[in-house]
Structure formats: structure tokens, C-alpha cells
Amino acid sequence: MAPMMGGGPAAAFLAMATPAVGFVAPANRPALRVFQTASPAISEESRTSSGAPATSALSAVATGIALSTVALSVASARRRRGAIRTTRKAQPVSVEEKRFPVLSKRAPVGTFPKLPPSVHPGVVTGQSLIDLLEHAKKEGFAIPAVNCISSSSINACLEAARKMDAPIIIQFSSGGSQFYAGKSLDNTKFHVAIAGAVSGAYHVRALAEQYGVPVILHTDHCAKNTLGWMDGMLEADERYYEIHGEPLFSSHMLDFSEEPLNENIELCVHYMQRMSAIKCGLEMELGITGGEEDGVNNEDVRPEDLYSKPQEIYEVYAALNKVPGANFTVAAAFGNVHGVYSPGNVKLDPEILANAQKFIKDKIGSQEDKPVKFVFHGGSGSDLNDIRKAIDYGVIKMNIDTDTQWAYWQGIKGFEAKNHDFLQSQIGNPEGKEKPNKKYYDPRACLRAAEVSVAKRLEQAFEDLKCVGVLGLGPPEKPENVLGPRRGGLPA
Numbered sequence: 001m002a003p004m005m006g007g008g009p010a011a012a013f014l015a016m017a018t019p020a021v022g023f024v025a026p027a028n029r030p031a032l033r034v035f036q037t038a039s040p041a042i043s044e045e046s047r048t049s050s051g052a053p054a055t056s057a058l059s060a061v062a063t064g065i066a067l068s069t070v071a072l073s074v075a076s077a078r079r080r081r082g083a084i085r086t087t088r089k090a091q092p093v094s095v096e097e098k099r100f101p102v103l104s105k106r107a108p109v110g111t112f113p114k115l116p117p118s119v120h121p122g123v124v125t126g127q128s129l130i131d132l133l134e135h136a137k138k139e140g141f142a143i144p145a146v147n148c149i150s151s152s153s154i155n156a157c158l159e160a161a162r163k164m165d166a167p168i169i170i171q172f173s174s175g176g177s178q179f180y181a182g183k184s185l186d187n188t189k190f191h192v193a194i195a196g197a198v199s200g201a202y203h204v205r206a207l208a209e210q211y212g213v214p215v216i217l218h219t220d221h222c223a224k225n226t227l228g229w230m231d232g233m234l235e236a237d238e239r240y241y242e243i244h245g246e247p248l249f250s251s252h253m254l255d256f257s258e259e260p261l262n263e264n265i266e267l268c269v270h271y272m273q274r275m276s277a278i279k280c281g282l283e284m285e286l287g288i289t290g291g292e293e294d295g296v297n298n299e300d301v302r303p304e305d306l307y308s309k310p311q312e313i314y315e316v317y318a319a320l321n322k323v324p325g326a327n328f329t330v331a332a333a334f335g336n337v338h339g340v341y342s343p344g345n346v347k348l349d350p351e352i353l354a355n356a357q358k359f360i361k362d363k364i365g366s367q368e369d370k371p372v373k374f375v376f377h378g379g380s381g382s383d384l385n386d387i388r389k390a391i392d393y394g395v396i397k398m399n400i401d402t403d404t405q406w407a408y409w410q411g412i413k414g415f416e417a418k419n420h421d422f423l424q425s426q427i428g429n430p431e432g433k434e435k436p437n438k439k440y441y442d443p444r445a446c447l448r449a450a451e452v453s454v455a456k457r458l459e460q461a462f463e464d465l466k467c468v469g470v471l472g473l474g475p476p477e478k479p480e481n482v483l484g485p486r487r488g489g490l491p492a
Helices: 002-007 009-022 025-047 053-090 126-139 151-163 174-181 188-211 224-244 261-276 310-321 351-364 384-392 402-418 443-464
Strands: 143-147 168-172 214-219 251-254 281-286 291-293 296-298 328-332 374-376 395-400 427-429 432-436
Touching (some): 143 214, 143 443, 151 188, 168 174, 188 214, 188 224, 224 251, 224 261, 251 261, 261 310, 281 310, 310 328, 310 351, 328 351, 351 384, 384 443
Parallel strands (some): 143 168, 143 395, 214 251, 281 328, 374 395
Antiparallel strands (some): 291 296
């Protein structure tokens, strides 16, 4: 038997059987043909050997085992494919199928019961993005867009979206992008802001499918004086498109609202042409959003500049619509203000959006009542009635920043208040002078409290925007294999 194992039929069998260890569905039939054509070779070898009956018997057994292995693998693969097809009707993607898109060219998998079939878990771009936004406009809900500055704030958004069974928009400002990369770095020519935005985008792409929700990956206000940041991100989009057939980001926002209208439109058309070539969406701003955000201060603008006119919105729509493959949204001003103010200080007029929709519908002879997809800036602290009216008039995205910033801080503040006596020294607390406090001052403890607080605030945002249960997945399952305190878990 020993010589036979070294180089005879058994060795041939092992050589053929080895691929079955990594057997996958797409290779079933070719692998079966390999086994079928190889088996006569075994019989021929047995006939030309010493002629011992054991050799012939071993050859027959080996061939039988090999074919049985293939049959079992084929049957198992069929069962898996059937289970996957069944699973996709009820949930976005199974644990086994979750991928790491930044490391793979594999197409996205999974769909949602209540969304268009093109919309999948993970970052949506191109037609999937168009279908998702059109679906939101048709069904009468808007998607919360949250400014993120760290992996922690991103994770809080993803967690909230899955809990509320909804899509979410994660976006980065130029200042937030720079912070993501590190404030100690030189940001000459916006190199650091570009790197930070790209880094954040890769983080979202690596984790969005793990949470099982569709994510629109977006960047916020880019004015004329920060176009270097935009150009760098678009270069990253184009490189990503060459490899994956889609841009790195879903869309970008250009804010030329402080420029003359004709220049605003001209610049937006120029960038829309570049973006549409890689299936990237554009958000443009028309009219000025008051208040202050991310170092841009519009607190002293003329009141009339806070309200867009239907003719202006039409001119933007008409110009951008001429670009082949254009996908765009309009952040029209209707009294919006960044920041949070006492009730009554912000006077929103959503009727501006309704009037613009009617004006444009009549101008272009559209059968659609709401031809424009609008964006609501300065959503923090807005009156719920105004929010709901804006959604009825075609708003499909509302920005939230100030309220989530406060929620993040509130989580840390509450954690410190609750555990104050355990956070005054490394050793020594009410439980004993020699008791260590490491599990309380571990940064993961307070940061997790901040994430929970943000997710809680976002639950209110999803409800305000009527964006709850729109995926059709139901509540998330309880996570398994969550590490305990001795393996990196948290005390709170």
C-alpha cells in the first residue's frame, strides 16, 4: 500500500480531490467534467500496473469517492443558492455574503422588500442612487443627512439607520474631512481635507454592508474658495470608477450661492459634466442658508437672499437637465438657517418649494407634479410642521449637524456625571482605595455613550422625516459574539 500512496492511483485521486475542498458554486459543472474525464485515466493506470486486484479495487473506490464528493458538493451548492435566493426576499444579505467592497470587484448583493430592486446594502451610486431618491420623493419621506467627523460618528449613524430600518446619508464637510485626517497635518492645497474625506469614504464602504443598510456617501458645502478640495475628491472618484465602475462617493455638493446666479449655474454645469461621466450625483445650492456652520458665517446676509425665487430654480433645473446623464438635487433657500435658535427666530416658508414645483412643471410641460428633488439645509431645531410640508413639496434630504453635535457631547457629559467618582484617578474609587478605574476611563466607554446618544437623537430625525421601516427588514437581530469587559467590552 505504501508505494501506491506515493505515486499510484491514490496520489492521482488526492490530486483531483483537492479542489473539492474549496468548491464553490460557479465551478460546479467544469469541476464535474474534470472528474469525469480523469477517471478513465485511473482505470488505464490500474490496468497497466502489476495487475493486482487491490490496485483495480482501489482505483474504483477512489473514483467512486471522488464522484460522490462532487455530487455532494453540487447538491450543497444548490441548497446554498436556494437559501440565498430565499434570504434575499426577506433581508438584504446573509452574513456569509457580506463583502469588503474596497478589497473586491464583486458586485453588491441583496435587495430590500420595500425599495426598488436596484437599491442594495452598502453605498449606492448611479442608477441605484437615482432610484432611491425618486422612491423617497414618490413615497413622501426624506433621508437624514448627518455630518460626520470620525469613525465613531459614522458608526452611530449606521447603527441608527439599521435600528430604524431606513437608508441614511453620511456626509463630510471640508473642515470635518480635515479633522478626520488629523489637525496636526499641513492642509496646503487641501491635501489633508482630501485625504480625510477619502479615508472616511473607505470606512463607510468597509462597514455599510455589515450594517445591512443603503448609504448615500456625500460631501457637504464646497464653495468657490475650496474647489481644490472638490477637485481632489473627484480625482479619487475617477480612479475608483476605473476599477469598480462606480465613483467612490455617491454625490457631492457645490455651494456657489454667494456668486452671481449665472456664474453659479455655469460652474455647476461644468462640474455636472465631469460628475455625470462617472455616474456621480450633484447637489447645488441656490440662495443663501443663514447662520454659521463649519467656519462659514452667513449671519448678516440680507433677508431676501434667504428665499429662492421659482424662476431662479427653473434656470438651474433647465441648465443642469441638459447635461447627459445628469443626476442632481437643489438646495433651494426658503428661510433656512444653520445652527439652532430660539423658537420663532427662524421663519421658514416651504410654500416657496411648492410654487417652484408648479412653475417648473408648467414650464417644461411635465406630467409629474414634483419634477425637482429638493434638499433641506439647516434642519436642526426646525418646526415639525415645516419639515413635513417641505417633504410634501419634494424634499428628499434634510441635513442634521447641530443637533447631533449636541447629542454626541451630551452622551459624554452624561457618562462623566454617572461615573464621576471613578474618573478622578487611575486607582481608587468608592469601591476601594486600591480599586483600578481603567474600564471607566478607557476611551471606548465614553465614546460608546456618545454613539448611543447620537443614535437616539437620530431616531427622532427618522421619525420626523417619515423615514421609518422603509426598507422592510424589521428590527435588527440581537448581535452575537459581542466581546465582554475582559475582551474589550465596555462597563456601561
